[in-house]
Amino acid sequence: MERQHNSVVRTPLNSVVVQRRSKSKSYRQSYRSCLGAASRLGLTPALTARRLNTSRRAPKSHNITDKVDPEQLTLLLKTEWKLSYVTPLYQFRHTQLKSYSRQLSAFIAAEKQQGLAVDAEGSQSSFRVSFSVVQGMTETADDAETVLIQIHSKPMFAKQDDPQKLVWSGWLACINGNPDYLSSLSKDFICLPLFGSSGPEVLTTLVKSWFQQMFDCCFGPLEISHTSLQWLVALWTNCHTESNIQHLRMIWTLPVTPPLQITYTVDAQDAWELWSSVRKDPEEESEGGEEVEEGGSIDLKEVMRFMQGLKNHFYRHFRLDLSAGSLQQVSTALGSAKYSGRIKVSSDGKNCSQSFSQDTFLLTHTRKDKCCTNIFFLSF
Amino acid sequence: MFAEENKWTTKHISELEMIYVIDNPNQGMWHAFQLMDPEDDAHSVELTQFKEQFKSHLSELIRHVSVKIKKHTDEAVWIRIAWGDSYSRPNHLKPTYVVHYLQTPYVFVTSLTSKQKPLLSQALVLSTRHHAIKDANLSGKKFTAIRDLLMRQYQQAFPTKYPSPLKEKNQTVSNPLIEREQAGPAANRLQMACEAFGDGMLPQLQSAVYKLETKFRDQTNKTMTEREESFRCVVKFASTNLLESLRDCASSGIASTPVTPLLSSIPLKGRNYFVITDNSPGPSSQMHQKTDG
DSSP states (O other): OOOOOSSSOOOSSSEEOOOOOOOOTTHHHHHHHTOEEOOOOOOOOHHHHTTSOSEEEOOOOOOGGGTSOHHHHHHHTTOEEEEEEEOOEETOOGGGHHHHHHHHHHHHHHHHHTTOOOOTTOTTEEEEEEEEEETTOOOSTTSOOEEEEEEEEEETTOOTTSOOEEEEEEEEEOOSOOHHHHHHSOTTEEOOOEEEEESOHHHHHHHHHHHHHHHOOOEEEOOOOHHHHHHHHHHHHHGGGTSOOOEEEEEEEEOSSSOEEEEEEEEHHHHHHHHHHHHSOGGGGGGTOOOOOTTOEEEHHHHHHHHHHHHHHHHHHHOBOGGGSEEEEEEETTEEEETTTEEEEOOOOSOHHHHTSSOEEEEEEOOSSTTOOEEEEEEO | OHHHHHHHHHHHHHHHHHHHHHHOOOSSOEEEEEEEEEOTTGGGOOHHHHHHHHHHHHHHHOSSEEEEEEEOTTSEEEEEEEEOOSSSOOEEEEEEEEEEETTSSEEEEESOOTTTHHHHHHHHHHHTTEEEEEEEEEEESOHHHHHHHHTTOSOOOOOOOOSSOOOOSSOOOOOHHHHHHHHHHHHHHHHHHHHHHOSSSOOOOOEEEEEEEEOOOOTTOHHHHTOOSOEEEEEEEEOSSHHHHHHHHHHHTSBOSSOOHHHHHHHHHTOOEEEEEOOSSSOOSSOEEEOOO
């Protein structure tokens, strides 16, 4: 991540200020867009509190394979992706992907020439890069189509039909982007703010460098905040009736010496029953109870009650308060998410059309700039 | 001649391997067992008798088997078993190692398959003059840690009154008034933490697993509290030194003191696998342990 301490005023609250190099007429706009922040739904006052989502729509189950090519979808599933945020790309064109493939290949080859060790096998292989579009992942009309980047290693003296090994893959996406923000960008910019990578770190760095050079953008780390992880605990449990989550697993760490890791795995059905029990308003229970609206909205209060229930059960046995620790990871059969910004979306693999119907993923990317609160809701 | 040479080489190699394993026991996965229901003469079984009996019983149970027994300096009897079957010679590449402390009920085993388990159990039970052997529900990578835990060979803190207030290890500079006020409770917590887990260096246990099959009880949640079925979950604690972590939890106040019997049972009972159920009718404030067969 680039952080330049110059005459630009340092903004507080985990913001990253980066000086833009291009001096186009949209400088001011692009400068603002650079004020990124590592995603933290922290307890910051007024500015962000307003934007904290206290309720979300429960994800509708829909058949993703109606929209997205199943073959392409399998490339995205069952892989753990390391997430980063990206500022808008200047003059990135979906029509230029072939050219980008060639240019990135050349870039990697040039770096290798300069002695950068890019692969373990030595100089036996070169790399073939391919950019492609994964159509159908967008949610709104303003979302740009997802771009998938794959790097295959090409053995130097291989024959034509020797299989190439996929050594690195990554993608750029914009799903459910904030329409106000998107329309505020100048036409020269494409917003694909979410970047996922999987593979050797050295290739990730090269790809990022190339993007930064080509499209004048910046990358920054994306963490999945505790609140987001807690949302996932609830949202994934909520999916259980439609798609068996098999188990609800949470990993906490406690700040003791030496550090203690607690893995708390709850039976799927029992988790679901606890979840549905907190969805009824406890004060209204005495009035005969309300019917929980199917597919209605989920309130943050319900999520917190669910988490508190889980923690209370734990405390009753171990007299240990999990609130003293930090939630690091959530996983179910539908996927996993880690505080460090790694996500995996899984499927039960049986039948393409069935398995992807209810995998949902939530990422919250808050920015210092008031205008651009983007909630990316990835529905697989 | 060639066959004899080969046999000698195998013997030599397995001898060296055994010496190596005895000196470096903290590898692989060790499981503890406990011998039950001793005969009257169980306490007087001594080394020569045990060696003879064990080899003879095991050979009766399985045709091709290679057994090597060594007594180590600390009273431990080490057994190396290379298993064969009716048709093949003993496989020296996957030996089982067993450690038994004579005249105690404790046995520690590594690299044992489920097929081999009943044979080993039978041979052990007969040669030590007991009637049964059971799983001690204690396992770990470090042999020395689980041995020390099970056989209580580490410094334990007994509940006594300390002559002066205990000092915390890392003293941070803070308000003297707060310090004075907190000194009492802090000392109290530390005392209880040490009583529960031990003082000084603790055996390096890496994990503990609790399978909870208890009902969900929460005053704020009527629906779940009225539920008949248990709330099934599994909790795993992991650390490079679990007992030290737990002790730190208690002394820092993260875990409420007095320490719950679920956690203090780890050093007290020398086990790290528990199945917890509600045994008493109606709401219970204390959990009852169910010992695994």
